[in-house]
Amino acid sequence: xxxxxxxxxxxxxxxxxxxxxxxxxxxxxxxxxxxxxxxxxxxxxxxxxxxxxxxxxxxxxxxxxxxxxxxxxxxxxxxxxxxxxxxxxxxxxxxxxxxxxxxxxxxxxxxxxxxx
RNA sequence: UGACUGAGACGGGCGAUCGCGCCGCACGAGCCGAAAGUCUGAGAGGUGAGGAAAGUCCGGGCUUCACAAGGCAGGAUAACGGGUAACACCCGCCGGAGGCGACUCCCGGGAAAGUGCAACAGAGAUAUACCGCCUGCAUUUUGCAGGUAAGGGUGGAAAGGCGAGGUAAGAGCUCACCGGCCGCCAUGGUAACAUGGCAGUCCUGUAAACCCUAUCCGAAGCAACACCGUAUAUGGGCAGUAUGGGUUUGCCCGACCCGCCCGCAGGUGGCAAGAGGCGCGUGGCAACACACGUCCCAGAUAGAUGAUCGCCACGGCACGCAAGUGUCGGACAGAACCCGGCUUACAGGCUCAGUCACUCU
Numbered sequence: 001x002x003x004x005x006x007x008x009x010x011x012x013x014x015x016x017x018x019x020x021x022x023x024x025x026x027x028x029x030x031x032x033x034x035x036x037x038x039x040x041x042x043x044x045x046x047x048x049x050x051x052x053x054x055x056x057x058x059x060x061x062x063x064x065x066x067x068x069x070x071x072x073x074x075x076x077x078x079x080x081x082x083x084x085x086x087x088x089x090x091x092x093x094x095x096x097x098x099x100x101x102x103x104x105x106x107x108x109x110x111x112x113x114x115x116x
Numbered sequence: 117u118g119a120c121u122g123a124g125a126c127g128g129g130c131g132a133u134c135g136c137g138c139c140g141c142a143c144g145a146g147c148c149g150a151a152a153g154u155c156u157g158a159g160a161g162g163u164g165a166g167g168a169a170a171g172u173c174c175g176g177g178c179u180u181c182a183c184a185a186g187g188c189a190g191g192a193u194a195a196c197g198g199g200u201a202a203c204a205c206c207c208g209c210c211g212g213a214g215g216c217g218a219c220u221c222c223c224g225g226g227a228a229a230g231u232g233c234a235a236c237a238g239a240g241a242u243a244u245a246c247c248g249c250c251u252g253c254a255u256u257u258u259g260c261a262g263g264u265a266a267g268g269g270u271g272g273a274a275a276g277g278c279g280a281g282g283u284a285a286g287a288g289c290u291c292a293c294c295g296g297c298c299g300c301c302a303u304g305g306u307a308a309c310a311u312g313g314c315a316g317u318c319c320u321g322u323a324a325a326c327c328c329u330a331u332c333c334g335a336a337g338c339a340a341c342a343c344c345g346u347a348u349a350u351g352g353g354c355a356g357u358a359u360g361g362g363u364u365u366g367c368c369c370g371a372c373c374c375g376c377c378c379g380c381a382g383g384u385g386g387c388a389a390g391a392g393g394c395g396c397g398u399g400g401c402a403a404c405a406c407a408c409g410u411c412c413c414a415g416a417u418a419g420a421u422g423a424u425c426g427c428c429a430c431g432g433c434a435c436g437c438a439a440g441u442g443u444c445g446g447a448c449a450g451a452a453c454c455c456g457g458c459u460u461a462c463a464g465g466c467u468c469a470g471u472c473a474c475u476c477u
Contacts, residue, residue, distance in 0.1 A: 055450050067423050
């Protein structure tokens, strides 16, 4: 287990990842990985659209994504250089949403991106 | 005990492990330096969403721009007195409406300045005669002319109500009483107003239709604004060639775009000590004000406040005579410059004051 990666702030990183990054589609989210130059480290970007609901619902999804990624990341994966973008799909939120189901889904996606 | 009414506070609690933002502390390393300092790392500690943080509907503070006074246009408000930084808010009170009552109300200037409107129905909507009533003439079972708003019918509303006089029949036509309105006077009240008296007037509604009256209002917002930095980011390089392909409304014109790699810039202040919270006292019916004491209580910016457990409360359901056991569940909702209100959403229980009904003593 490692510390949480820094967050992606630049919009061009997001758009480049959508266009050129490797992607994996899962039931709750779409994951993209964009390799970047050496020494930049791993960064995490999360996108949750307003379709999911109000600020409370969107915040919850973002926190679950962050916590899942934090617990899933290995030191080897965390030391890679690139941006991991997680886009929550509109069905991702439900009132009964549990941490474990989300973690399982993201694990599947990260294996698909060969991050694990 | 039941059914209500009003006000207020709350919005699970404690603990463990891992993680995140911010704050100052001590430590190590780097840089510049005489020093103060600055940057980064790991460490222990402190602290970290709401009653509505929401809607952004009013009112302020603060900031920048504009600005002689004043007028017009436009907008807002609307009994009276008070509170406040200010308000469309709050408190008190007045009149009206509703409720047996505690209380409640998205009830509150002017219709006697003027204009407009009043659908449908109805004869007629601010003036009119359908039926009826009365008079006259013609005629004989009705017709014509005139008078009439008492009766019928229509409507939300039909000339204020009722009685008497009066009359051909009637009519505020006249009069008494009652109601409304306007004026004056007296008493009470700071006032709105209430009560009473005198005189007048005989009086449709609508101002959320225009309008009139009084009072208030410069504009835009923290993405404001100030400072530092960056510098044609519509950037650089490579490849490629086009009378091509794509987007833009089906077509034409026009406009814009094209593959790969590198790169892309923002930061600090504003900004958390405030019309501040809590306690107590004084004044006031109250809103609130003042005095004293005490506390410091989020500050992010792709935006922290999270995850997993344990125990205890709470609520529902099942089992049980009971103690209890098992199981399921936790609303509305996330700060973004800061305050005062309003409005809307909300599981669940709690406290205080009061009303009505019934029962018991």
